Amino acid sequence: MEKTWNNKAWFLVLPVLLLVGFSAVIPLMTVVNYSVQDTFGNNVFFWSGLTWFEQVLHSRRFHEALLRNLAFSFTILAIQIPLGIFIALNMPRKGIGVPICLVLMALPLLIPWNVVGTIWQVFGRVDIGLLGRTLAAMGINYNYATDPVAAWVTVIVMDVWHWTSLVVLLCYAGLVSIPDAYYQAAKIDGASRWSVFRYIQLPKMHRVLLIAVLLRFMDSFMIYTEPFVVTGGGPGSTTTFLSIDLVKMAIGQFDLGPAAAMSIIYFLIILLLSWVFYTVMTNYDSGR
């Protein structure tokens, strides 16, 4: 059959191209532009090549922030994924409990990032916070403003509180889609609770789990608001993640060039790690 070519149809795509151009491509190009130039003010720019990239890649500050990010993301995944699966497995499948649990689970997800930060900042304060005072009364020395361990624990617990629900909801969706006949078959086989989980529920959930891991990884790797509100990156620089460092550099110190270079590197790292995650997990899926 002859294909019909209608070049006018391209005009229909134009608005989208313009929109994407203004919202994504042009800003990104601005950053690229900054990253290869230097300025001493007065809007005068000098070509600086890849100097900024070299500087950022060799700076200890960047390495430390990157390590913190990786440590944070992996800790988050190690807690949220098993915890999410565990909660989803124990959620009711029918009756009045279902909507109650779903609403309870969805609540943290509806709270804006900075509000979550503020909630925990107040909650954990030793002088007025419920958690801080309780812990102090129990004789536990907890002060996220001075103790790095306490600061890390706070940021992690906060993220777990905020985002485990997402994993729970995704896993729950995967679980309820398993036909009842699978459980009957397992029952007739005399399979144990663990076998049912290992050979029916986990394989049936692995697609949503893949999405959950990816989403949680990308999101936690870009963490900014909550630690910024609670610890401001401190004490010292112990909770200064890449994003916080980036903002400090760009807006605090106004080092536009290095900041632009850093944001491009940051973006590429996220892209690369996400791709690695995705490839590994999908290959694992089809490889067997």
Add this chain to the structure above:
Amino acid sequence: MLELRNVSKTVGAETHIDAVDLTLEHGSLNVLLGPTLSGKTTLMRIMAGLERPTSGSVWFDGADVTGIAPQRRNVAMVHQQFINYPSMSVYENIASPLRLAGLDRKTIDAKVRKAADLMKLTPMLDRLPLNLSGGQQQRTALARAIVKDAALVLLDEPLANLDYKLREELRAELPRIFAEAGSIFVYATTEPSEALLLGGNTATLSQGRVTQFGPTIEVFRRPNDLLTAQTFADPPLNTILLDKKGNRFLLDGGVGLPVPVEATSAPDGSYTIGFQPHHLSLAPAGPDAVGVTARVTITEITGSESFVHLAYGDAAWVMLTPGIHTFEVDETIEVFIDPRHLMVFDPAGRAVHSPPLAA
């Protein structure tokens, strides 16, 4: 021998199974035939031990197994959906019940290969179930059920989700597979033709009750009551309420349908006459055939046969006739009823007369 003794199952106010008595022998194939929601699956779940009857008991080889868990009953079940362990290969899937039974590696391997061979799965043993066609997935599930050498094998509409061709193919193989194992097979289906093709025994189910149980052909040809006859007919059984006077059933316009000899002694009154769609024809099938004038409502052509839907008075009939016919809607045609195949039911629905088994 599996016995259901007066088994009932109620959930809330709803009765799912209503006082079922059933005895199934070793080495037999038993079809549970009934429409959707007639209780086939619930009955199977009770047989498997997945559900406990509200009252009554289940006996196996003379022992009461009513409260015993399914894994201790030596049963296997195949579902309408293709149920296999998704992350295990076909081999591991077939082997799974044997591994749980704790058999040694060599025995397992031999049994799995034999079952795979029987189900024509040998080339797919290393694949994952999801990478197989629907037919192969269901073969895997069947192999898992067979390999166990279970005393009771339950098949809950195993072919319903397969496409037409695969269904025909697998159905043709099933009797051979059943014959090789010595188990009690129970096969649930909604299709009367499937019951007839499988043979064995058939229990017709209607609203949770077993209306009749016996050799399939006997239940089909000589149903005890109108409900059984209607359950075991597709296209639906043609029926009409007629008055019997002496040796005639009175039809419109004075023509009479001869009363079968065995039923002539029955008292006069109104009876429900039933006959299968292929016992209506365009030309008299025998010397006794009676012609009536009916109105065509629709004609469906399958290729070699035509389903002609007819209205005769208040009755809606279907005629299954060879060849292709293109009748106009509302055209009136003369059709012939073959009185040799009439079923006669009294007002309570009990059979007064049924046609002979073979004819």
